[in-house]
Amino acid sequence: MRERTFVMVKPDGVAKGLTDEIVARVERAGLKIVSMRRMKLDRGLAEELYSVHRGKDFFERLVEHVLSGEVVVMLVEGELTIARMRELSGATDPAKAAKGTIRGDFGSSITENIIHAADSAESAEQELPLFFKG
Numbered sequence: 211m212r213e214r215t216f217v218m219v220k221p222d223g224v225a226k227g228l229t230d231e232i233v234a235r236v237e238r239a240g241l242k243i244v245s246m247r248r249m250k251l252d253r254g255l256a257e258e259l260y261s262v263h264r265g266k267d268f269f270e271r272l273v274e275h276v277l278s279g280e281v282v283v284m285l286v287e288g289e290l291t292i293a294r295m296r297e298l299s300g301a302t303d304p305a306k307a308a309k310g311t312i313r314g315d316f317g318s319s320i321t322e323n324i325i326h327a328a329d330s331a332e333s334a335e336q337e338l339p340l341f342f343k344g
């Protein structure tokens with residue numbers, strides 16, 4: 211099934227120079243980056259992106275992190291894109307993420323875990339319009 215998903219290289223990933231490596235991994239997986247841009251989030255957008263986590267103990271740390279530098283947002287399309295982007299990303303905690311995954315290879319902590327990828331069709335539908343129109 212052809213799907214679209216929302217992916218974001220977090221500020222730690224951008225600062226580590228990993229954007230091109232992530233683009234290459236996404237493309238090698240046969241997925242298409244339809245649109246991509248580097249930007250700085252504002253607080254309202256960051257809190258909306260992570261609204262499902264509002265009230266959790268890590269919410270403020272997470273929002274502060276994604277506001278700490280530039281991010282790269284992507285609209286990714288392809289067969290089973292949502293699940294495949296989650297596989298490429300790896301487990302949330304880099305210490306538990308498999309080698310060969312983006313977080314397993316490059317993540318330094320659960321906050322600084324390099325990448326965000328929507329976790330379901332519902333999340334993708336909520337997140338994509340925050341960044342990409344049409």
Ligand SMILES: Nc1nc2c(ncn2[C@@H]2O[C@H](COP(=O)(O)OP(=O)(O)O)[C@@H](O)[C@H]2O)c(=O)[nH]1
Nearest residue numbers: 268271272301302320321322323325326327329
């Ligand atoms: N410090 C901290 N950060 C967390 C924790 N759980 C999640 N996060 C952060 O919040 C982001 C969103 O959480 P979640 O949706 O559960 O994970 P994801 O979908 O794998 O990114 C994660 O990517 C982490 O950066 C936690 O227990 N502690």
Ligand SMILES: [Mg+2]
Nearest residue numbers: 327328329333
């Ligand atoms: Mg999530």
